[in-house]
Amino acid sequence: MINQIEPWINEEELVELKRVTDSTFLTEANLTREFEGMTRSLTGAKHSIAMMNGTVALFCSMKALGIGPGDEVIVPDMTFIATANAVIMAGAKPIFCDVYPDTFCIDVERAEGTISEHTKAIIPVHLYGQSADMVKIKILAHKYNLRIIEDAAQGIGVTFENRHVGTLGDLGVLSFYGNKTITCGEGGMVLTNDDELASKCYRLKNHGRDKKGIFVHEDIGYNFSFTEMQAAVGISQMKKLSKIISRKKVIHELYRRALANLDRLLPVHIDNRTEPVYWFTSFLSDDVDELSKYLLESDIQTRRFFYPLHLQPCYKNNEMFAANKRNFPVSEDIYKRGISLPSSYTLKEEEQTFVIKKIEEFYANRY
Numbered sequence: 001m002i003n004q005i006e007p008w009i010n011e012e013e014l015v016e017l018k019r020v021t022d023s024t025f026l027t028e029a030n031l032t033r034e035f036e037g038m039t040r041s042l043t044g045a046k047h048s049i050a051m052m053n054g055t056v057a058l059f060c061s062m063k064a065l066g067i068g069p070g071d072e073v074i075v076p077d078m079t080f081i082a083t084a085n086a087v088i089m090a091g092a093k094p095i096f097c098d099v100y101p102d103t104f105c106i107d108v109e110r111a112e113g114t115i116s117e118h119t120k121a122i123i124p125v126h127l128y129g130q131s132a133d134m135v136k137i138k139i140l141a142h143k144y145n146l147r148i149i150e151d152a153a154q155g156i157g158v159t160f161e162n163r164h165v166g167t168l169g170d171l172g173v174l175s176f177y178g179n180k181t182i183t184c185g186e187g188g189m190v191l192t193n194d195d196e197l198a199s200k201c202y203r204l205k206n207h208g209r210d211k212k213g214i215f216v217h218e219d220i221g222y223n224f225s226f227t228e229m230q231a232a233v234g235i236s237q238m239k240k241l242s243k244i245i246s247r248k249k250v251i252h253e254l255y256r257r258a259l260a261n262l263d264r265l266l267p268v269h270i271d272n273r274t275e276p277v278y279w280f281t282s283f284l285s286d287d288v289d290e291l292s293k294y295l296l297e298s299d300i301q302t303r304r305f306f307y308p309l310h311l312q313p314c315y316k317n318n319e320m321f322a323a324n325k326r327n328f329p330v331s332e333d334i335y336k337r338g339i340s341l342p343s344s345y346t347l348k349e350e351e352q353t354f355v356i357k358k359i360e361e362f363y364a365n366r367y
């Protein structure tokens with residue numbers, strides 16, 4: 001099977017993991033601090049707080065801002081469901097908003113139309129390695145006094161106007177889940193330039209205290225700690241990041257060039273203010289169902305776009321989402337037409353050539 005995405009894991013991770021077994025510290029300690037430091041160097045964020053996954057990092061970001069019951073938070077309709085579930089976890093209500101047809105990121109003009117007296121924050125998602133329009137989002141947030149939490153779960157390495165995504169709002173979140181550009185298996189990171197928000201996030205993930213080993217708790221908190229095993233894998237992955245990003249760019253460009261003459265398979269638009277990371281290489285086509293089935297017959301795995309939030313069975317019939325009964329023509333359309341092709345660092349040249357050949361064959365047979 002040619003996987004749509006798989007991590008690049010080898011002996012290099014073992015070298016860092018050996019440091020953990022040598023130290024005998026398994027719970028977060030020095031390697032976690034090192035990994036957080038590497039994340040700050042990469043992104044330019046003043047603070048980085050490692051957590052067990054990106055979902056709880058989003059939850060803590062909202063809690064740190066005091067968002068909770070009675071509040072509304074605007075999220076794009078086209079995203080992985082964790083963006084909205086983290087809002088629910090914080091006790092607030094996610095308000096879905098359609099996305100732009102070119103970048104697939106939140107439509108800021110439509111977002112303005114969803115604002116009510118309860119709206120406290122907006123969560124732009126930097127989808128598939130692009131950036132949301134942070135200029136417009138900041139203007140909107142300023143106008144309505146909203147806080148910005150960037151969901152950069154898919155955005156490591158992505159910059160918008162030369163600044164790393166996740167550092168442009170009040171807080172930003174990275175994910176290191178197994179399918180991300182780099183991974184720790186599970187893992188998340190809160191980024192912020194705000195000292196107070198950083199210490200609130202740290203306390204939230206550490207049972208409401210500033211350090212481990214003290215038993216007087218200033219706040220009510222949780223246990224979302226990282227582990228040294230995750231940090232070891234993360235350190236090793238971080239060292240590979242630039243190679244992974246470059247290789248994915250080569251893969252993306254080869255697909256784009258090789259498939260350029262297929263006018264039924266359209267490449268995605270890249271905003272020229274964004275330096276993307278081609279976490280996924282995606283195309284739009286009216287034939288994605290048949291195309292993905294055809295490729296699977298040759299053991300080529302592809303991925304459809306995220307199922308729009310407003311259609312999710314778990315939200316659709318839930319009273320809480322009555323306010324979300326709007327139209328979402330763009331997310332519905334790109335869900336129907338989006339397909340992501342194999343684009344792992346580990347994809348071999350001959351495998352990519354085979355994928356391209358099969359796609360050409362599919363369209364030649366069909367039209």
Ligand SMILES: Cc1ncc(COP(=O)(O)O)c(C=O)c1O
Binds near residue numbers: 053
């Ligand atoms: C857009 C988006 N938001 C949030 C998450 C949640 O991150 P995690 O899986 O680390 O909890 C993910 C990915 O998994 C994601 O793709």
